[in-house]
Amino acid sequence: MAKPATKRISDRRPNAGLGNAPQPAAASGRGGARAKRSAERRDAILAAALEEFSASGFAAARLDDVARRAGVAKGTIYLHFADKEALFQELIRHELSPIVGILEQAAHTDVPVDVIVHRLIEMFVSQVYDTHRKDVIRLIITEGARFPKLAEFYYREVLARVTKAMREVMRRGVERGEIKHDALARFPQLLVAPAILALIWNGLFDKFEPLDVRALMRAHCDLILQNGRAA
Amino acid sequence: MAKPATKRISDRRPNAGLGNAPQPAAASGRGGARAKRSAERRDAILAAALEEFSASGFAAARLDDVARRAGVAKGTIYLHFADKEALFQELIRHELSPIVGILEQAAHTDVPVDVIVHRLIEMFVSQVYDTHRKDVIRLIITEGARFPKLAEFYYREVLARVTKAMREVMRRGVERGEIKHDALARFPQLLVAPAILALIWNGLFDKFEPLDVRALMRAHCDLILQNGRAA
Amino acid sequence: MAKPATKRISDRRPNAGLGNAPQPAAASGRGGARAKRSAERRDAILAAALEEFSASGFAAARLDDVARRAGVAKGTIYLHFADKEALFQELIRHELSPIVGILEQAAHTDVPVDVIVHRLIEMFVSQVYDTHRKDVIRLIITEGARFPKLAEFYYREVLARVTKAMREVMRRGVERGEIKHDALARFPQLLVAPAILALIWNGLFDKFEPLDVRALMRAHCDLILQNGRAA
Amino acid sequence: MAKPATKRISDRRPNAGLGNAPQPAAASGRGGARAKRSAERRDAILAAALEEFSASGFAAARLDDVARRAGVAKGTIYLHFADKEALFQELIRHELSPIVGILEQAAHTDVPVDVIVHRLIEMFVSQVYDTHRKDVIRLIITEGARFPKLAEFYYREVLARVTKAMREVMRRGVERGEIKHDALARFPQLLVAPAILALIWNGLFDKFEPLDVRALMRAHCDLILQNGRAA
DNA sequence: GATGAATGAGGGTTCATTCAT
DNA sequence: TATGAATGAACCCTCATTCAT
Numbered sequence: 001m002a003k004p005a006t007k008r009i010s011d012r013r014p015n016a017g018l019g020n021a022p023q024p025a026a027a028s029g030r031g032g033a034r035a036k037r038s039a040e041r042r043d044a045i046l047a048a049a050l051e052e053f054s055a056s057g058f059a060a061a062r063l064d065d066v067a068r069r070a071g072v073a074k075g076t077i078y079l080h081f082a083d084k085e086a087l088f089q090e091l092i093r094h095e096l097s098p099i100v101g102i103l104e105q106a107a108h109t110d111v112p113v114d115v116i117v118h119r120l121i122e123m124f125v126s127q128v129y130d131t132h133r134k135d136v137i138r139l140i141i142t143e144g145a146r147f148p149k150l151a152e153f154y155y156r157e158v159l160a161r162v163t164k165a166m167r168e169v170m171r172r173g174v175e176r177g178e179i180k181h182d183a184l185a186r187f188p189q190l191l192v193a194p195a196i197l198a199l200i201w202n203g204l205f206d207k208f209e210p211l212d213v214r215a216l217m218r219a220h221c222d223l224i225l226q227n228g229r230a231a
Numbered sequence: 232m233a234k235p236a237t238k239r240i241s242d243r244r245p246n247a248g249l250g251n252a253p254q255p256a257a258a259s260g261r262g263g264a265r266a267k268r269s270a271e272r273r274d275a276i277l278a279a280a281l282e283e284f285s286a287s288g289f290a291a292a293r294l295d296d297v298a299r300r301a302g303v304a305k306g307t308i309y310l311h312f313a314d315k316e317a318l319f320q321e322l323i324r325h326e327l328s329p330i331v332g333i334l335e336q337a338a339h340t341d342v343p344v345d346v347i348v349h350r351l352i353e354m355f356v357s358q359v360y361d362t363h364r365k366d367v368i369r370l371i372i373t374e375g376a377r378f379p380k381l382a383e384f385y386y387r388e389v390l391a392r393v394t395k396a397m398r399e400v401m402r403r404g405v406e407r408g409e410i411k412h413d414a415l416a417r418f419p420q421l422l423v424a425p426a427i428l429a430l431i432w433n434g435l436f437d438k439f440e441p442l443d444v445r446a447l448m449r450a451h452c453d454l455i456l457q458n459g460r461a462a
Numbered sequence: 463m464a465k466p467a468t469k470r471i472s473d474r475r476p477n478a479g480l481g482n483a484p485q486p487a488a489a490s491g492r493g494g495a496r497a498k499r500s501a502e503r504r505d506a507i508l509a510a511a512l513e514e515f516s517a518s519g520f521a522a523a524r525l526d527d528v529a530r531r532a533g534v535a536k537g538t539i540y541l542h543f544a545d546k547e548a549l550f551q552e553l554i555r556h557e558l559s560p561i562v563g564i565l566e567q568a569a570h571t572d573v574p575v576d577v578i579v580h581r582l583i584e585m586f587v588s589q590v591y592d593t594h595r596k597d598v599i600r601l602i603i604t605e606g607a608r609f610p611k612l613a614e615f616y617y618r619e620v621l622a623r624v625t626k627a628m629r630e631v632m633r634r635g636v637e638r639g640e641i642k643h644d645a646l647a648r649f650p651q652l653l654v655a656p657a658i659l660a661l662i663w664n665g666l667f668d669k670f671e672p673l674d675v676r677a678l679m680r681a682h683c684d685l686i687l688q689n690g691r692a693a
Numbered sequence: 694m695a696k697p698a699t700k701r702i703s704d705r706r707p708n709a710g711l712g713n714a715p716q717p718a719a720a721s722g723r724g725g726a727r728a729k730r731s732a733e734r735r736d737a738i739l740a741a742a743l744e745e746f747s748a749s750g751f752a753a754a755r756l757d758d759v760a761r762r763a764g765v766a767k768g769t770i771y772l773h774f775a776d777k778e779a780l781f782q783e784l785i786r787h788e789l790s791p792i793v794g795i796l797e798q799a800a801h802t803d804v805p806v807d808v809i810v811h812r813l814i815e816m817f818v819s820q821v822y823d824t825h826r827k828d829v830i831r832l833i834i835t836e837g838a839r840f841p842k843l844a845e846f847y848y849r850e851v852l853a854r855v856t857k858a859m860r861e862v863m864r865r866g867v868e869r870g871e872i873k874h875d876a877l878a879r880f881p882q883l884l885v886a887p888a889i890l891a892l893i894w895n896g897l898f899d900k901f902e903p904l905d906v907r908a909l910m911r912a913h914c915d916l917i918l919q920n921g922r923a924a
Numbered sequence: 925g926a927t928g929a930a931t932g933a934g935g936g937t938t939c940a941t942t943c944a945t
Numbered sequence: 946t947a948t949g950a951a952t953g954a955a956c957c958c959t960c961a962t963t964c965a966t
Contacts, residue, residue: 034945038950057377059290062935073952075938084936142373144435146288151435159436181457183450189432189442190451193424196431201420204375204382205390211420219414220421223455269925294961304927306963315961496966500929519839521752525957535931540958604835606897608750613897621898643919645912651894651904652913655886658893663882666837666844667852673882681876682883686916688874731946756940766948768942777940 042080044070049091054135058088058143088143092150095136099127100157103165113173114225117191121217124195129202129213137199163188184224194220273311275301280322285366289319289374319374323381326367330358331388334396344404345456348422352448355426360433360444368430394419415455425451504542506532511553516597520550520605550605554612557598561589562619565627575635576687579653583679586657591664591675599661625650646686656682735773737763742784747828751781751836781836785843788829792820793850796858806866807918810884813859814910817888822895822906830892856881877917887913 048070052061063084067074081087102123109116128134144151166188173179184190198213205211279300283292294315298305312318333354359365375382397419404410415421429444436442510532514523525546529536543549564585590596606613628650635641646652660675667673741763745754756777760767774780795816821827837844859881866872877883891906898904 032945034950041951055376057288057290057374059288060377063937064935074936075952076950078937079950140435141431142376143288145373146291152439155436155439160440163440181454183454187425187447187450189428189447190425190454193428193451194418194421197420197424197427200372200427204371205386208383208386209391209394216418216420219418220424223412223414223421226457265925272926293959298928305961306927307925309962310925494966496929503930519750519752519836521750522839524955526955536957537932537959538930541929546957602897603893604838605750607835608753614901617898617901622902625902643916645916649887649909649912651890651909652887652916655890655913656880656883659882659886659889662834662889666833667848670845670848671853671856678880678882681880682886685874685876685883688919727946734947755938760949767940767950768948769946771941772946 038080041070041072041076045072045077045080045087046091046094049087050095050132050135050139053088053091053139053143058084058139058146063087085147088139089147089150092136092139093153095133096154096158099133100161102127103158103161113169113176113178114221116169117221117225120191121195121221124192125214125217129195129198134199134202137196138203141196141200162192166191179224180226181224190224269311272301272303272307276303276308276311276318277322277325280318281326281363281366281370284319284322284370284374289315289370289377294318316378319370320378320381320384323367323371324384326364327385327389330364331392333358334389334392344400344407344409345452347400348452348456351422352426352452355423356445356448360426360429365430365433368427369434372427372431393423397422410456412455412457421455500542503532503534503538507534507539507542507549508553508556511549512557512594512597512601515550515553515601515605520546520601520608525549547609550601551609551612551615554598554601555615557595558616558620561595562623564589565620565623575631575638575640576683578631579683579687582653583657583683586654587676587679591657591660596661596664599658600665603658603662624654628653642688643686652686731773734763734765734769738765738770738773738780739784739787742780743788743825743828743832746781746784746832746836751777751832751839756780778840781832782840782843782846785829785833786846788826789847789851792826793854795820796851796854806862806869806871807914809862810914810918813884814888814914817885818907818910822888822891827892827895830889831896834889834893855885859884872917873919874917883917 048066170185201211279297401416510528632647663673741759863878894904
């Protein structure tokens with residue numbers, strides 16, 4: 001075989017996996033201007049990548065465009081990310097990380113179920129739907145099948161936790177008699193299903209028939225919490 | 232915007248759009264063996280395309296693989312479809328058409344709401360979830376953003392009709408007092424949200440945590456129809 | 463990792479190894495014009511590759527130039543060879559194979575040692591030095607270190623055989639008293655050393671001081687066979 | 694023609710040729726610590742370059758690796774050498790210079806031919822074969838065709854001299870009757886051919902069949918000096 | 925019609941070289 | 946002087962599309 005010239009990558013490039021991001025070592029002195037510029041570029045690349053990947057999908061997105069949009073040269077991308085795939089994965093990771101922490105607590109306050117549910121929905125809307133994280137979730141949905149590691153990461157770090165927390169909340173609600181139905185305890189996914197649908201609808205069909213997410217989620221709340229306004 | 236391949240000559244080519252498929256003219260005599268062979272090949276190509284597009288996504292799928300899987304030469308694809316994009320669009324169209332008709336009636340029978348809902352859900356599971364149509368819906372979700380025409384087609388031919396029908400059913404249900412809540416009338420999407428979620432979950436997270444669609448949909452039914460088993 | 467779009471090579475490309483060359487299947491009918499054209503192109507590519515690799519070295523040679531020189535499109539190269547490296551390896555193989563057979567016999571005739579030696583040297587000059595095989599041997603010398611497989615192939619198929627045959631010839635010569643020295647039997651390499659040197663000299667220093675290979679080899683013969691013209 | 698990298702701006706840059714090396718001006722005061730550090734770095738770079746060029750060849754070697762191995766920054770290389778090519782050429786020059794001087798005398802002592810030959814061979818083994826100069830000679834062999842200037846330098850400074858000296862020694866030997874054959878006088882290359890072969894063999898085939906250079910050279914000596922142990 | 929060899933534009937990746945710090 | 950982040954030209958390889966057979 002003898003791969004004489006090319007490749008020999010793996011030992012020299014920033015990690016392509018899903019471990020801790022590289023964050024090119026801050027050269028010297030605390031917060032050197034150099035390191036700051038570098039971090040800014042990295043962020044610019046990530047932001048540009050999100051836009052391009054969202055607009056074209058992973059396979060069709062061109063790193064050339066990412067670079068142009070980020071205002072850097074194509075080669076610069078490779079100073080921060082091992083390859084296109086690593087850029088994609090770290091992008092998702094980067095955007096999702098903040099969420100993970102927040103999720104943990106959200107459910108652990110000892111307040112009535114309906115309050116928690118409302119709070120969660122509000123959080124989804126303000127922290128995801130109204131931000132570019134919406135695009136991140138969309139990317140997981142559209143590209144996840146081709147990136148099992150990402151799907152797993154998302155499941156482990158987000159879904160599993162949300163699901164678990166929800167299940168407990170619902171169980172508590174059932175025990176307290178706050179909700180009359182154990183469906184949500186058995187399938188916490190039912191709680192978020194409309195949120196996912198909204199995400200998709202928004203991306204594909206909003207121009208034909210706009211969907212008011214807040215209203216949708218409120219209606220969903222009413223429905224499952226059985227506070228429906230009697231017809 | 233569909234930046235899938237190179238040329239983007241789609242407008243110069245025959246039936247790249249969503250008009251009626253070409254159905255290569257039956258050579259001579261009605262139902263000639265020639266025409267039959269041709270139709271078979273076309274179907275084989277469509278079937279192969281569905282598999283490949285589902286597995287790799289539109290951009291990353293290779294027509295070479297489609298051809299091999301269909302058992303035809305690469306060039307043959309171009310005898311039936313103008314280009315990769317047309318193949319994709321006609322594929323979706325081809326798979327969706329049968330559904331459209333069915334949908335119309337489904338709602339128009341004058342039976343209690345809960346019966347209709349159960350029937351719909353059963354239809355979704357048996358006609359979509361348990362068939363390769365599941366993949367078609369997934370493709371619309373994952374590629375729709377890049378194929379506005381497809382998204383529109385799907386909205387117009389499927390979503391809009393389903394939505395409209397559902398809305399009427401729900402309204403009737405509310406009027407008759409069969410359901411106490413108008414949420415579903417205002418947002419028929421709430422009815423199908425779990426189905427969509429199941430589709431996505433199944434593709435991405437089933438290996439981490441399997442989701443029993445039937446049970447999920449039944450729980451969903453119970454929940455929104457308020458027949459929940461009291462805790 | 464998820465290598466979604468790219469690569470997926472190994473199962474679709476012609477063998478990159480050193481096994482039997484692919485020789486794209488002759489389509490149909492004996493010696494179809496199609497297959498012939500294909501074989502011609504393959505040969506043209508190999509010839510062009512030899513020139514380019516010889517002129518620039520493996521790493522610096524550009525497949526673009528190979529294609530242009532061969533009168534084919536860049537992509538055509540990949541119809542015949544898995545990648546640049548496979549092209550290189552098959553090139554060496556292709557050029558060397560004919561030699562291998564010839565070598566076997568050369569030594570096995572039962573004639574006096576000096577006849578065999580002269581014959582061998584003549585063969586080297588006419589079959590290697592005066593042909594483009596000279597470039598092949600040079601490539602092995604210059605690139606062999608980066609292509610262990612090639613070096614091994616050359617050693618196994620050519621060197622080991624030549625060495626073995628020479629050793630026997632020399633041993634026989636010593637036994638018969640045709641040569642008075644066992645140096646050549648112990649180090650058959652001494653026999654070919656000047657040939658190698660000539661190859662190198664010819665490539666690097668001929669313009670400063672031309673070297674008459676035939677004369678050199680003749681002198682070498684005289685020297686080691688001790689037929690030196692007394693001073 | 695050296696088509697190694699991109700720009701090929703070699704003519705616009707300082708000392709890309711084979712003239713005297715730059716030896717970055719000793720900043721101030723004779724033998725300042727500054728100058729010493731600089732010279733050390735230069736040497737480290739040269740040493741690293743030899744390793745990298747030997748391992749990968751000129752075209753495939755990466756200055757990045759040279760820098761890392763030398764323990765300096767990539768930019769530092771350019772403080773000492775105009776470009777990659779200049780580094781390569783000066784490297785060869787640097788390593789070869791010491792030899793040149795030695796060679797001159799070696800032959801000029803008035804001792805019997807066989808003594809001189811043995812001495813030369815010993816010198817080759819100890820001064821070249823057992824040192825990293827072996828790699829330098831190998832580089833000339835493998836890259837010389839792409840660096841005519843280097844080949845010329847090597848020819849002029851080393852080969853031509855050795856050849857000339859050898860020729861005289863041999864002529865003398867013939868006159869004195871110390872050797873019975875004028876082959877070596879006409880083709881001094883015959884003397885060194887096995888040394889060259891050993892160099893190449895060692896790099897490519899030693900792992901398949903080790904070659905004992907000393908024994909080889911001794912046998913060679915015996916053979917051409919006709920002191921062969923009678924079989 | 926059917927084939928699949930051939931094409932060549934395009935994009936990911938590398939790396940010599942530059943230059944602000 | 947030394948650094949190493951940044952640049953961008955170049956090159957390998959892919960694959961949608963064409964077309965002679």
